[in-house]
Amino acid sequence: MKSELVFVVFSFFVLVAKGNSMTYKLINEMKVNASANDIWAVYSSPDLPKLITKLLPGAVENIDFVKGNGGIGTILRVVFPPGSVPLSYTEKFITIDNRRRLKQVRQIEGGYLAMGVTFIMERFKIIETSRNSCTIRTIVEYEVPDKLAAKISPLISVDGFVMMAKSISKYVLDNKKNE
Numbered sequence: 471m472k473s474e475l476v477f478v479v480f481s482f483f484v485l486v487a488k489g490n491s492m493t494y495k496l497i498n499e500m501k502v503n504a505s506a507n508d509i510w511a512v513y514s515s516p517d518l519p520k521l522i523t524k525l526l527p528g529a530v531e532n533i534d535f536v537k538g539n540g541g542i543g544t545i546l547r548v549v550f551p552p553g554s555v556p557l558s559y560t561e562k563f564i565t566i567d568n569r570r571r572l573k574q575v576r577q578i579e580g581g582y583l584a585m586g587v588t589f590i591m592e593r594f595k596i597i598e599t600s601r602n603s604c605t606i607r608t609i610v611e612y613e614v615p616d617k618l619a620a621k622i623s624p625l626i627s628v629d630g631f632v633m634m635a636k637s638i639s640k641y642v643l644d645n646k647k648n649e
Contacts, residue, residue: 480571491588492619496610498628502639505640506598508646509606510571512638513594516540525637527628542566545578555625556581564591582626586618606635 502509512518517540519533531549538544542563549558559581565574576591577583581591590612597605608631614622 486497490617491613491615493589493611493613494623494626496626496628498608498635500606500608500631500632500635500639501599501603502606502635503603504639504642504646505602506571506596506604508642509638510568510596512642513571513573513596514566514568516544519546521641522634523635524631525641529633536560538563554621556585559583561592571630582612582622585622585625587612587614587626589613590626594631606639608632608635 512521513523519535519540523533524531528551529546531550531551534547536545536547540563542565544563545560546562547558547560559577560579561575561577563573564576565572566571573594574591575594576589581590590610593607593609593611595607595609597607599605608628610626610628610631612626
């Protein structure tokens with residue numbers, strides 16, 4: 471069976487006012503010609519941090535386990551190449567739900583939090599669209615005080631996660647070819 475790597479990417483932006491701060495949601499949906507179970511197997515894997523450093527060597531310098539083994543509660547230190555903004559941050563796996571194929575990761579130290587963002591979470595949801603296709607929905611949600619929004623918001627995007635989704639999709643399809 472011939473596997474084809476096809477991406478259809480949709481992105482949109484949601485903005486919610488909240489007192490003296492704004493909550494932003496950056497949403498990206500990418501359709502992939504791979505099964506939801508195969509894509510989720512990678513996103514939910516305890517080995518995903520190691521795999522990301524191999525799949526995206528120029529984008530991520532290293533990812534170290536601070537606590538845990540890749541399950542819920544795991545804390546990672548993510549370091550980017552020199553010149554990146556942010557240069558590093560610490561994140562925690564909040565949710566890994568196999569039934570809903572949902573992973574939630576919250577930044578807990580450094581990175582955008584050190585720049586004034588008060589909350590930032592990434593959500594990855596794998597949605598089955600057919601037996602051999604799915605949609606990878608990535609949501610970056612963050613809250614930033616109004617006085618910092620113009621300075622910080624342009625720095626936050628889903629672009630890195632789109633690169634990650636494309637790399638994971640290619641990895642899954644390449645491994646399927648070799649089976």
